[in-house]
Amino acid sequence: MTNTPDSQFDQLFKQPSIEAMLQLSSKKFEHFVAFVLQQAGYGVRDVAAKFLRGVDLELQSRHPPQQRFGGIEAKRYDPSHLVGLKAVQKLMGAPAIRGRTGYLITTSDFTLPANQMAATSKNIRLLNGVSFVRYITYLKGSAYTDAAVLNTVIPPDGFAVAVPNAKASHTKILTIANNKGGVGKTITARYFASILAARGETVLLVDMDPQANLSEYIFNLRAERIAEEHLRQFDWIIFDTPPAVSLFTRSALAASQFVLLPVGARFSSISGSETLLTQVPTMNALTGSAAKVIGGFITHWGDDRDSNDMAAVIQGVFTQNGSQLLQTKIPFDVSIKRRTGRRKSQADAAYDSLVDEVLGYVNSHYV
Ligand SMILES: Nc1ncnc2c1ncn2[C@@H]1O[C@H](COP(=O)(O)OP(=O)(O)OP(=O)(O)O)[C@@H](O)[C@H]1O
Ligand SMILES: [Mg+2]
Known part of the structure; x- marks a missing residue:
């Protein structure tokens, strides 16, 4: 496969859409599919002209030991034109995929018989236009696309695992995350849980951080109380996460409906926020x-010039990423660790209004 940099493909990879893929010729679409598979870590061979292989592209490992993964048939069809049974049967018989996986990727979708036929075969996978766009979106945010990771590939079907979440129940699931350490994730999770609980909501607080700071904070909650709460349905589940896009953070994001990012008023917390903002899509x-x-x-x-300057910069980062910076600012408050007294500290009051602001958002976006 040629490795000529193609700015059109770069652009399409950055902003994938079915409409934009339909602007390509059939051959160009095939090459774009190859480009995407290369980003996923595959070595890709164009074998469209080799009729005996029965596919457009063959997939193999990029580095020795040479391994063959199967093949791809790409169909740039107008959405009104579905890919039918014949295409699936042809792929099933393709020598290139014998004992391996064959992917049929289209800008359009598949007929019912095509889907049924594919379902009878263990090694045939169908990707319609929507799934293919989702696959590209997934690749873009995956650390594994790093070419330095030898022979690590992200298969086109490995990603589309629906994670059941609590949509059917009334439970609201919130993840507190930022890739940057020490910005106040754990404190925030703890405040949210205690403020919501004080307002009569049942809350499950989940410590996804292997450092387990949150668990240390709440260690003195009585075990029997937790057991009792488990029997009932929670109004809220709140995940505290580690400062890394690890399996823990990804799992929390996968299960969540809402994500909130504490951002330290420091330049150093910007990149952590950006990383996290790309993880959600x-x-x-x-x-x-x-x-x-x-x-x-x-x-x-700190209500000073530096903090104000930083707030303006951070606001810009969130707006550029299609998000927003909330009004509430949590002041630096040295008494925060000793949140036991009756008198409200500055941070207590700020967290109260943060919860109000978040509830305003959640109530208008919860379906
Ligand atoms: N508003 C605040 N005022 C003063 N200190 C604070 C405030 N918020 C958090 N801290 C302190 O800053 C430190 C980091 O806070 P926290 O543990 O909540 O951050 P984190 O983002 O969870 O960190 P990590 O990424 O390591 O998990 C803690 O020592 C905490 O007590
Ligand atoms: Mg923490």
Whole structure:
């Protein structure tokens, strides 16, 4: 396969859409599919002219030991024109995929008989236009696309695993995340849980951080109380996450409906926010769910010039990523660790209004 950089493909990879793919010729679409599979870590061979292989593209490992993964048949069809049974049967008989996986990828969709036929075969996978766009979105946010990782591939079907979440129940699931450490994720999760609980909501607080700071904070909650709560349905599930896009953070995002980002009023917390903002569409693409980013809010706020300058920059980062910065700012408050007294500290009051702001968003976006 040629490796000529193609700015049209780069652009399409950045902003994938069925409409844009339909602008390509059939041959160009085939090459774009090859380009996408290369981003997923495959070595790709164009064998469209070799009729005996029976596919357009063959997939293999990029580095020795040479491994063959199967083949791809690409169909750039107008959405009104579905891919039918014959195409599936032809792929099933293709020598290139014998004992391996054959993918049929289209800009359009498949007829019912085509779907039924594919379902009878263990090694045939169909990707319609919507799934293919989701696959690209998933690849873009996946660290594994790093070419330095030898022979790591992301198969086109490995991503489309629907994660059941609590949509059917009334439970609201919120993840507190930022790739940057020490910005106040754990404190925020803890405040949210205690404020919501004080307002009569049942809350399950989940510590997804292997450092387990949150568990240390709440260790003195009585075990029998937790057991009792488990028997009932929770109004809220809140995930605290580690400062990394690890399996833990990804799992929390996959299960969530809402994501909230604490952002330290420091330049260093910007890249962590950006990383996280790209993870949400990635996990939505992976799971087919639609977690919403509520937005960011400033923590460690000092009401000075530096903090104000940083807030303006951070606001810009969120807006550029199609999100928002909430109004509430959490002041730097040295008494925050000793949140036991009756008197409300500055941070207590700020977290109260943050919860109000978040509830305003959640209530208008919860379906
Ligand atoms: N508003 C605040 N004022 C003063 N100190 C704070 C405030 N919020 C958090 N802290 C302190 O900052 C430190 C980091 O906070 P926290 O543990 O909540 O961050 P985190 O994002 O969960 O960190 P990590 O990424 O390591 O999990 C803690 O020592 C905490 O007590
Ligand atoms: Mg933490």
